[in-house]
Amino acid sequence: MSYTIAGGVRMEEYKRTRRQQIKRMSPAPRCVCIPMLQHAGTPSTPLVSPGDIVCRGQLIGEASPEDEHGGDCRVHASVSGRVTRILERDGAVCVEIENDFEDRLSPELKPFDKRLSDTSSDEIIEIIKNAGIAGLGGAAVPTHIKLRAAIGKTDTLIINGTECEPFFTSNHRLMLESPASVINGVKILLKTLSLRRATIAVADNKPDAVSKLEGLLVGSALIKVKVCKTKYPQGAQRQLISALTGREIAPDGLPIDARCLVFNVETCAAIFRAFAKGIPLIERVVTVDGDCVREPGNVLVPLGTSALDVLDACGGLKKPPSALILGGPMTGAAQCDLSAPIVKGTRAILAFSRDFEGIGRYEQTPTCIHCGKCAEVCPARLLPNYIADLYNAGMHDEIADEFGADACIECGACSYVCPGYYPVTQYVKMAKHRPIKNQLTENELTNNSALPPTTTAAEE
Amino acid sequence: MFKLKSIPQPPSVKAPALTMSSPPHIKHPDNTRTLMLDVLIALTPAYVWGVYIFGLRALVLGVISVFSCVLFEAGAVFVLRRLNGGNAREWNPAPTILDLSAVVTGTLLAMNLPVSAPLWLPVIGSAFAIIVVKQLYGGIGKNIFNPALSAVVFLTLLFPAAMTNFTAPHTPISPLKITLSSADIVAAAPPLAALKQGVFPAESMFTLLIGDHAGTIGEVSTLLLIAGGIYLLVRRVISWRIPVAFMGAVGLITIIFPKVALASDVIALSFAMRQLTCGGLALGAIFMATDYATSPVTPAGRLIYGVGCGIITVIIRYYGVYTDGVPFAILIMNIFVWYLDRYAKPKYFGWTKPSKGAVQTDDR
Numbered sequence: 001m002s003y004t005i006a007g008g009v010r011m012e013e014y015k016r017t018r019r020q021q022i023k024r025m026s027p028a029p030r031c032v033c034i035p036m037l038q039h040a041g042t043p044s045t046p047l048v049s050p051g052d053i054v055c056r057g058q059l060i061g062e063a064s065p066e067d068e069h070g071g072d073c074r075v076h077a078s079v080s081g082r083v084t085r086i087l088e089r090d091g092a093v094c095v096e097i098e099n100d101f102e103d104r105l106s107p108e109l110k111p112f113d114k115r116l117s118d119t120s121s122d123e124i125i126e127i128i129k130n131a132g133i134a135g136l137g138g139a140a141v142p143t144h145i146k147l148r149a150a151i152g153k154t155d156t157l158i159i160n161g162t163e164c165e166p167f168f169t170s171n172h173r174l175m176l177e178s179p180a181s182v183i184n185g186v187k188i189l190l191k192t193l194s195l196r197r198a199t200i201a202v203a204d205n206k207p208d209a210v211s212k213l214e215g216l217l218v219g220s221a222l223i224k225v226k227v228c229k230t231k232y233p234q235g236a237q238r239q240l241i242s243a244l245t246g247r248e249i250a251p252d253g254l255p256i257d258a259r260c261l262v263f264n265v266e267t268c269a270a271i272f273r274a275f276a277k278g279i280p281l282i283e284r285v286v287t288v289d290g291d292c293v294r295e296p297g298n299v300l301v302p303l304g305t306s307a308l309d310v311l312d313a314c315g316g317l318k319k320p321p322s323a324l325i326l327g328g329p330m331t332g333a334a335q336c337d338l339s340a341p342i343v344k345g346t347r348a349i350l351a352f353s354r355d356f357e358g359i360g361r362y363e364q365t366p367t368c369i370h371c372g373k374c375a376e377v378c379p380a381r382l383l384p385n386y387i388a389d390l391y392n393a394g395m396h397d398e399i400a401d402e403f404g405a406d407a408c409i410e411c412g413a414c415s416y417v418c419p420g421y422y423p424v425t426q427y428v429k430m431a432k433h434r435p436i437k438n439q440l441t442e443n444e445l446t447n448n449s450a451l452p453p454t455t456t457a458a459e460e
Numbered sequence: 461m462f463k464l465k466s467i468p469q470p471p472s473v474k475a476p477a478l479t480m481s482s483p484p485h486i487k488h489p490d491n492t493r494t495l496m497l498d499v500l501i502a503l504t505p506a507y508v509w510g511v512y513i514f515g516l517r518a519l520v521l522g523v524i525s526v527f528s529c530v531l532f533e534a535g536a537v538f539v540l541r542r543l544n545g546g547n548a549r550e551w552n553p554a555p556t557i558l559d560l561s562a563v564v565t566g567t568l569l570a571m572n573l574p575v576s577a578p579l580w581l582p583v584i585g586s587a588f589a590i591i592v593v594k595q596l597y598g599g600i601g602k603n604i605f606n607p608a609l610s611a612v613v614f615l616t617l618l619f620p621a622a623m624t625n626f627t628a629p630h631t632p633i634s635p636l637k638i639t640l641s642s643a644d645i646v647a648a649a650p651p652l653a654a655l656k657q658g659v660f661p662a663e664s665m666f667t668l669l670i671g672d673h674a675g676t677i678g679e680v681s682t683l684l685l686i687a688g689g690i691y692l693l694v695r696r697v698i699s700w701r702i703p704v705a706f707m708g709a710v711g712l713i714t715i716i717f718p719k720v721a722l723a724s725d726v727i728a729l730s731f732a733m734r735q736l737t738c739g740g741l742a743l744g745a746i747f748m749a750t751d752y753a754t755s756p757v758t759p760a761g762r763l764i765y766g767v768g769c770g771i772i773t774v775i776i777r778y779y780g781v782y783t784d785g786v787p788f789a790i791l792i793m794n795i796f797v798w799y800l801d802r803y804a805k806p807k808y809f810g811w812t813k814p815s816k817g818a819v820q821t822d823d824r
Contacts, residue, residue: 006809009488011486011488166486238809238810239809242809248809248810248811249810250810250811250812251808251809251810253810321478322477322478322479323478323479323481323485324478325483325485327483328483329483329484329485329486330483330484330485330486331483331484332483332485333483334478334479334480334481334482334483334485335478336478336480337478338478350485352485357489358486358487358489359485359486359487365555365556367492367559367599367600367601368601369492369561369600369601369752369753370601370602370752370753370757371495371752371757372699372752372755372756372757372758375757375758376699376757379809380808380809380810381806381807381808381809382808382809383757383758383801383805385757386757386801386802402802403805403808404808404809404811407808407809407810407811412483412484413484415484415487416484416486416487416488417488417490418487419488419490419491419492419494419495420491420492420600420601421487421491423482425482425483425484426482429482
């Protein structure tokens with residue numbers, strides 16, 4: 001039996017890199033630009049200054065002592081070399097390091113040598129915190145914060161290996177090439193949360209990964225593999241929880257409200273690496289694809305590498321790109337220049353030319369023809385066409401109370417299927433992030449932090 | 461600062477122009493044009509059958525209807541743009557014509573005309589359908605009433621004789637004579653007229669199913685219309701809910717309350733079968749009631765809408781002045797679409813019942 005979410009859409013998968021082995025980026029980048037804010041939370045403060053010599057894995061960013069929010073995540077150097085400057089990029093402080101290609105590993109990094117059964121939850125969380133691990137599925141929530149909040153409040157641990165967005169194959173390759181590190185990471189998480197059961201959710205377009213994991217889990221009562229239907233957005237956290245457990249989370253709720261916790265498979269592998277080798281989160285697997293890329297594949301990239309360097313390591317571009325997207329084609333962010341750095345939440349680099357057949361062509365006059373396809377595919381069971389209409393008519397109360405715009409996970413399925421090229425997703429997003437009457441002034445609205453926390457489809 | 465070695469560029473361009481847009485960045489290949497093209501493909505067999513049994517005049521009426529719809533569409537867009545203060549020089553009728561929705565309206569209008577209709581009749585119908593019903597409400601997707609059906613009802617009220625002047629199939633009929641006199645045609649009553657009187661039509665069930673009888677151009681062949689409907693279902697252009705609820709309701713009501721003297725249960729069933737295959741039911745349920753702009757989008761709303769159409773159709777067929785009730789039933793249900801969607805919508809993800817006595821607060 002395969003599990004499935006409500007709604008959703010089957011789409012062209014473009015997963016042609018699924019047979020490409022994960023390879024280390026080569027040549028290594030000449031210089032990296034590591035942002036201090038790669039996670040969902042508050043930015044870290046740089047601990048280094050220009051001219052310093054740093055080693056690979058050395059701590060270079062930490063929460064400032066006066067930061068009382070606690071939304072911090074440590075940052076480490078991803079290459080060894082000299083700090084050239086501290087700069088500001090897109091509103092975030094970055095540390096630029098010139099690679100000396102010596103690959104010196106920081107001497108402070110040591111494998112954890114205690115037995116897992118003798119370790120306490122606090123010790124594990126401390127190691128995860130020191131390793132700067134954030135959710136690698138895209139949302140980049142610091143893992144230690146998620147774990148600390150969840151101890152004693154969960155009964156189900158879900159590991160997300162569905163990888164539902166087109167083009168992504170990094171999780172698939174990871175489950176094929178190092179299933180043991182994924183499973184060991186899950187065991188560490190189970191120990192931290194004192195749970196006795198975990199589920200690895202894998203979509204049925206990856207039968208080889210399912211059989212690989214099941215082969216390693218024969219006779220294990222702790223971890224089970226559950227097969228989900230291949231459709232988008234099967235891997236969205238809330239929808240996945242409901243597909244596997246039948247529990248639904250209110251729009252303003254968190255997975256803990258359904259006594260569930262969801263982690264990406266790559267996050268599990270990163271946790272295991274922090275334990276077994278002591279290496280913090282300084283690199284991640286990135287799927288490089290798109291019709292402009294000469295040698296598409298999965299690349300292990302040091303964090304902070306510019307997208308252009310990664311594209312160059314993949315044979316460069318064969319034609320001029322018209323869009324460069326960091327992340328997936330459904331939720332990723334379009335970039336205005338090719339030097340954007342790879343961060344903890346970047347799952348893919350996609351370079352599309354103007355004549356890529358799947359790219360949205362918004363030249364046509366956008367019109368809602370009221371076909372209802374958006375409502376058919378909406379995983380949150382919304383009526384996106386009406387929410388867009390009501391938003392345009394200024395009927396904000398109806399949107400909230402009746403039409404539940406706050407339940408939107410911003411997966412983009414409605415715009416994807418819209419035959420009229422209507423920007424439905426954008427309208428629903430505006431409705432969701434609408435100004436709240438009598439609560440915020442115009443001035444506060446321009447500051448994002450004044451808005452209430454919201455949910456997105458980024459897989460975690 | 462940034463290496464650009466890998467990007468081939470003309471010398472004048474410094475950096476590649478990258479498109480900034482908010483996600484999603486990819487798009488399903490289906491668009492309005494492909495959907496409308498699918499509807500046209502699905503209508504083709506029934507239309508070809510109409511031309512086969514009624515002669516070339518059926519085709520001439522269709523061509524006139526489609527052309528006048530397209531012309532009125534372009535003209536209406538032009539005039540309305542001027543009236544709304546838009547720049548008439550920017551007038552580009554291509555997008556609204558190329559989405560083929562006017563072609564579908566024209567085809568459906570022609571399929572609802574008897575073959576003996578004067579050649580100017582579809583022109584008047586198209587003008588009403590496109591200008592009044594569709595464009596005055598804002599064009600595709602904004603209209604409340606189905607344009608083609610509104611035009612059919614409009615013409616039925618204005619020209620009742622021309623709209624009910626049915627001819628027997630396989631009789632010679634002049635394709636190009638503008639107005640036909642009664643000497644030019646072999647008049648025949650459609651089988652639904654007999655059913656209205658409470659008697660079985662002379663045609664066999666098989667004849668009714670394949671559509672070898674009097675009627676409008678497109679409504680006769682129930683079999684080919686259902687085949688077109690299956691094509692639309694396979695291509696996921698329409699959902700099964702409206703046609704099944706519509707035809708199911710008609711079938712069920714006519715089985716339970718047949719309007720014939722009952723001899724045995726078999727007669728009730730065969731009466732229902734004839735009600736399902738006569739008149740514009742298949743054309744209406746599969747192609748007109750499922751019109752995107754004028755039908756609900758929620759699953760429950762679609763079922764209620766279909767059942768409502770079915771009930772009103774049977775009431776008009778039993779007690780109404782007009783022979784067929786399908787156009788009126790669909791137009792009446794069109795009024796309720798927004799309310800059906802609003803009150804039959806599914807509960808959104810994570811919806812919880814507001815607890816009793818809880819104080820309503822303004823914050824989320």
